[in-house]
Amino acid sequence: MGRKSATSLAGRWALVTGSSRGIGREIAQGLAEFDCNVVLHARKRENARRTLELLSEYDVETTVVAGDLGTAAGVRAVVEGVTRHPGHVDILYNNAAVQNTWQSVWEIERRTWQEAFDVNVHALVALTNAFAPGMLSKGYGRIINVSSGIRDLPSLAPYSVSKAAVDKYTQDLAAGLSGTNVLVSTLDPGWLRTDMGGPNADHDVTTVVPGALVPALLPDFGPNGKRFFAQEYEWSE
Numbered sequence: 742m743g744r745k746s747a748t749s750l751a752g753r754w755a756l757v758t759g760s761s762r763g764i765g766r767e768i769a770q771g772l773a774e775f776d777c778n779v780v781l782h783a784r785k786r787e788n789a790r791r792t793l794e795l796l797s798e799y800d801v802e803t804t805v806v807a808g809d810l811g812t813a814a815g816v817r818a819v820v821e822g823v824t825r826h827p828g829h830v831d832i833l834y835n836n837a838a839v840q841n842t843w844q845s846v847w848e849i850e851r852r853t854w855q856e857a858f859d860v861n862v863h864a865l866v867a868l869t870n871a872f873a874p875g876m877l878s879k880g881y882g883r884i885i886n887v888s889s890g891i892r893d894l895p896s897l898a899p900y901s902v903s904k905a906a907v908d909k910y911t912q913d914l915a916a917g918l919s920g921t922n923v924l925v926s927t928l929d930p931g932w933l934r935t936d937m938g939g940p941n942a943d944h945d946v947t948t949v950v951p952g953a954l955v956p957a958l959l960p961d962f963g964p965n966g967k968r969f970f971a972q973e974y975e976w977s978e
């Protein structure tokens with residue numbers, strides 16, 4: 742993918758959840774490279790400071806919203822923050838997630854299941870419900886749900902089960918949005934060295950881009966309900 746494709750996101754606003762570090766930070770920078778204004782998000786505003794500094798290198802507008810997506814109040818704070826400024830989002834990048842530590846599957850307590858589903862599924866659905874109507878009324882929207890290759894591995898439930906739920910939800914959402922220019926996708930980022938992925942992961946975090954940008958750059962009425970694999974794409978100079 743060329744660094745400047747024919748498609749510019751100038752004038753668009755993206756909300757990237759969990760953009761204080763890791764994959765979300767790379768996605769936020771990648772979107773800014775395509776002239777997209779970015780709403781950064783973290784549990785606390787100060788957590789997003791470094792990403793905010795990095796985005797100051799680009800000629801785009803930025804703002805920060807904060808909220809713990811494991812709570813209804815946190816989700817509300819994020820929606821209200823966006824409503825105050827910029828008022829809407831054109832691209833919703835549902836990236837934030839939590840991963841539990843490994844345990845025998847029969848020993849996992851309810852609260853561990855609850856946290857994984859609250860952050861990884863319920864918050865993602867709530868943010869989609871909050872912002873999809875605005876996208877539909879404008880006739881443009883891109884919703885990208887970050888999934889994982891772990892759905893194919895028999896380990897790390899409830900995290901893996903929550904990602905399977907994200908995949909199924911995305912299929913249902915794609916069916917519901919069929920024929921509109923609000924396109925929903927899943928992204929499998931690959932196994933990346935982040936706080937979540939750990940130091941032994943296959944890939945440097947920077948390799949999530951440009952692939953992670955492909956579903957954000959889809960042409961009008963392009964593919965809907967498609968799964969993108971970030972590691973299949975490289976920059977061409």
Ligand SMILES: NC(=O)c1ccc[n+]([C@@H]2O[C@H](COP(=O)([O-])OP(=O)(O)OC[C@H]3O[C@@H](n4cnc5c(N)ncnc54)[C@H](OP(=O)(O)O)[C@@H]3O)[C@@H](O)[C@H]2O)c1
Binds near residue numbers: 763782788811835888
């Ligand atoms: N890394 C991998 O190998 C890998 C592989 C497959 C899929 N993924 C997926 O890629 C996405 C990003 O992963 P990552 O590796 O970049 O994770 P990460 O390094 O752990 O970063 C997590 C991000 O999510 C935010 N976050 C965590 N808990 C939150 C909560 N309760 N409420 C709101 N925000 C919260 C964090 O914000 P704070 O800084 O405020 O904590 C941070 O910005 C996730 O959906 C993950 O499942 C990752």
